Amino acid sequence: MSTIRLRSPAAFWLALPAGLWMALAVVLPVLLIVWVSLWGGTSVSPNNPITFDNYQRFLSNQNYLWLIGDTLVQTAMIMAITGVLGYCIAYFLTVKVASPGWRVALFLAFVIPFWTSTLIRAIAFVPFLGVNGLLNQALMAIGLIERPIQAFLYSRLGISMAQVSLYTLLASGPVVYMLNSIPPALREAAMTLKAPPIIVFWRIILPLTLPGIVIGQVLVFLNVLADFITVTTVGGNKLAFLGNLILLFYEGSQIRATAVVSVLLMLLMLAGVTLALRVVDIRKIGG
Amino acid sequence: MTLADVPVIPQLDLELRHIRKRYGDFVAVNDVSLQVGKGQFICLLGPSGCGKTTTLRCVAGLEEPDAGDILIGGREVTGEPPWKRDIAMMFQDFALFPHMTVAKQVGFGLEMLKKPKAQIAARVAEVLKAFEIGHLAERRPAQLSGGQKQRVALARAMVTEPRILLLDEPIGALDYSLRETVMLELKTLQKRSGISFIWVTHDQNEAFSLGDHVVVMNHARIEQQGRPDEVLSRPRTAFVAGFIQGNNVLEGKAGLVRDGVLEVMTALGTFRVPLLDLAPPAAGSALSFSVRAERLIERPGEDVPNRIALRCITVEYFGAFRRHVLEGAGGTVVKYDQFGALPQSIREGENIVLGWSLDNGVLHRAPPA
Incomplete structure (x- = not known):
């Protein structure tokens, strides 16, 4: 088998189609958005002067700053919940379930809902969380509540419940992978060196699954930041995060503001991923 | 006290x-x-x-x-x-x-x-x-x-x-x-x-x-x-004798016991094996014994009680010893190791009689029924 060397003509030609595609579908639109966000004037014209006025106007509005902060708080909260929940599920599936048959069955039960599109799953939460929804009926049936709880749907609680359910798999998957790649002998070696289970977890298992946790957190971070569907469908029109703001400005034909928020959102995402990469080298995973 | x-x-x-x-x-x-x-x-x-x-x-x-x-x-x-x-x-x-x-x-x-x-x-x-x-x-x-x-x-x-x-x-x-x-x-x-x-x-x-x-x-x-x-030197079961390199494990049926020595009838002939601390087995019961490959004697004298006629199949030289693989009646394979840098004394294809002295036969415990 021959190998393709870096910077050889073969490598160049093989990378060309994907490179072209990326340039046209990703780089160019991003550059366009950045350009539009810097437009002065009021018309839609390539001759608009370049200025930072749009950013200044957006960032000097107290309400928008609050909204950025609120988006980050929501994202952090979902990251924390899905992180803990996802780790517990991953640990349970890979370590605690001893029978291989059960492990596959439970894993499929966990994964199959994620084969549906995000939009469908988000919309599916409406009949689940509604006043006459499944959740309220179930709670009333077991006598925990007497009348339906209104706050499930069209509320921040509802959005959070939906997002936790939607993104836990993302936090869990990489951890499952990392847990599976730890040889059982490591756990046993630690135990014969006088480490009780809690210390084995803390000193051996957790550090070895850290890359999985970080990757999961990055995935959740990116998805929650970009999520406007769940916020719209489950949150009604009562709430907005940065993603929804883009949509609102766009629908209001405020093309400059749309671009500004888009750029800010991308910068937030970039900052998050950069931070994560400082903690763990993703390229090492699986190598 | x-x-x-x-x-x-x-x-x-x-x-x-x-x-x-x-x-x-x-x-x-x-x-x-x-x-x-x-x-x-x-x-x-x-x-x-x-x-x-x-x-x-x-x-x-x-x-x-x-x-x-x-x-x-x-x-x-x-x-x-x-x-x-x-x-x-x-x-x-x-x-x-x-x-x-x-x-x-x-x-x-x-x-x-x-x-x-x-x-x-x-x-x-x-x-x-x-x-x-x-x-x-x-x-x-x-x-x-x-x-x-x-x-x-x-x-x-x-x-x-x-x-x-x-x-x-x-x-x-x-x-x-x-x-x-x-x-x-x-x-x-x-x-x-x-x-x-x-x-x-x-x-x-x-x-x-x-x-x-x-x-x-x-x-x-x-x-x-x-x-x-x-x-x-004294494997107690056929498994141990077979697992340890250099043993010939022979299977047969128990015969008579005389003076603490058991007669064993095998495909290669009848041999005399000391009972040592084992109880005399019932006549006709299946058993096995072993002889180490280096304890065999080439062309034994009349005083050696156990003798087998064999045909040499292959000879392998390992440096420290020379291993002979021989075949007897009924296709039973016997190994004979010659230690020391001696000149080759048995050629491939040659017919030869090997034997071993009484105390080199090691009787195994009867296999669990």
């Missing part, structure tokens, strides 16, 4: 009493009993799947036996988790923690004992120096060679000076060229430290050259245990 009259029973490092372990229908360990005195080197020898590793894991507390007792240093530990037992274990592929430096790794056991930091650092430095891996202190396992990993794993296990060190095929992952050196080092280390070693292996050279006491296992049971020379 004064205190001096009480016989001093040396405390055992390990005692197994009738250990049993099954996984579903598969019996992994069946009625295994073993006594390990202070600072002994024990080798558990057997083919893969014979239960030797499961026995070792029961001692470590990584498996819980279904029945039987385990005593470490005279204290009952059955049912106690590994971290409460006075043992350390070395794993087949070393099981080094990939995220820890060598120094951190070796200090792990001391950390678990909640020793002060300064004391840990001093002890780790001392142990690393003793194992000649001081220069590797800041490396991670991925940056170590096989031999270095082996030393780190050993240092990590021995740093806390446990009563017993359990070793699961500890040199199986090393290159052949390294094994002999490492074996010598480990034997010396064991003697000097006074820690009991329980060494699991499928390699009889390892077992017989290292062990003070060799335990041969097969099908979840102990077939035979004793000093290496005892097991080698």
Whole structure:
């Protein structure tokens, strides 16, 4: 088998189609958005002067700053919940379930809902969380509540419940992978060196699954930041995060503001991923 | 009676009493009993799947036996988790923690004992120096060679000076060229430290050259245990005789007993084998005995009672000895080893009579019905 060397003509030609595609579908639109966000004037014209006025106007509005902060708080909260929940599920599936048959069955039960599109799953939460929804009926049936709880749907609680359910798999998957790649002998070696289970977890298992946790957190971070569907469908029109703001400005034909928020959102995402990469080298995973 | 009259029973490092372990229908360990005195080197020898590793894991507390007792240093530990037992274990592929430096790794056991930091650092430095891996202190396992990993794993296990060190095929992952050196080092280390070693292996050279006491296992049971020379010179079962290299195992039927000597009828003829401590078997019952390949005599004199007519098939020269593979009546294969750099005396295809003196035949216990 021959190998393709870096910077050889073969490598160049093989990378060309994907490179072209990326340039046209990703780089160019991003550059366009950045350009539009810097437009002065009021018309839609390539001759608009370049200025930072749009950013200044957006960032000097107290309400928008609050909204950025609120988006980050929501994202952090979902990251924390899905992180803990996802780790517990991953640990349970890979370590605690001893029978291989059960492990596959439970894993499929966990994964199959994620084969549906995000939009469908988000919309599916409406009949689940509604006043006459499944959740309220179930709670009333077991006598925990007497009348339906209104706050499930069209509320921040509802959005959070939906997002936790939607993104836990993302936090869990990489951890499952990392847990599976730890040889059982490591756990046993630690135990014969006088480490009780809690210390084995803390000193051996957790550090070895850290890359999985970080990757999961990055995935959740990116998805929650970009999520406007769940916020719209489950949150009604009562709430907005940065993603929804883009949509609102766009629908209001405020093309400059749309671009500004888009750029800010991308910068937030970039900052998050950069931070994560400082903690763990993703390229090492699986190598 | 004064205190001096009480016989001093040396405390055992390990005692197994009738250990049993099954996984579903598969019996992994069946009625295994073993006594390990202070600072002994024990080798558990057997083919893969014979239960030797499961026995070792029961001692470590990584498996819980279904029945039987385990005593470490005279204290009952059955049912106690590994971290409460006075043992350390070395794993087949070393099981080094990939995220820890060598120094951190070796200090792990001391950390678990909640020793002060300064004391840990001093002890780790001392142990690393003793194992000649001081220069590797800041490396991670991925940056170590096989031999270095082996030393780190050993240092990590021995740093806390446990009563017993359990070793699961500890040199199986090393290159052949390294094994002999490492074996010598480990034997010396064991003697000097006074820690009991329980060494699991499928390699009889390892077992017989290292062990003070060799335990041969097969099908979840102990077939035979004793000093290496005892097991080698007097295999008690057909399995042990066949598992140890250089034995001719012959099967036949019991005949008459006269003066403690049993007549055995085989396909190759009738032979006379001493009963020694075995009860005379019923006439006609199936049994087996063995003769070591180097104990055969070429062209024996009239005074040699056991004789076979054979045809030589192949002759292999190993340097230290020359092995002849011969065939007798009914296709029975017999091996004859000639030690010493002697000129070849039997040619391939030649017909020859071999024999052995009465006391070189070793009768086996009757197989369990």
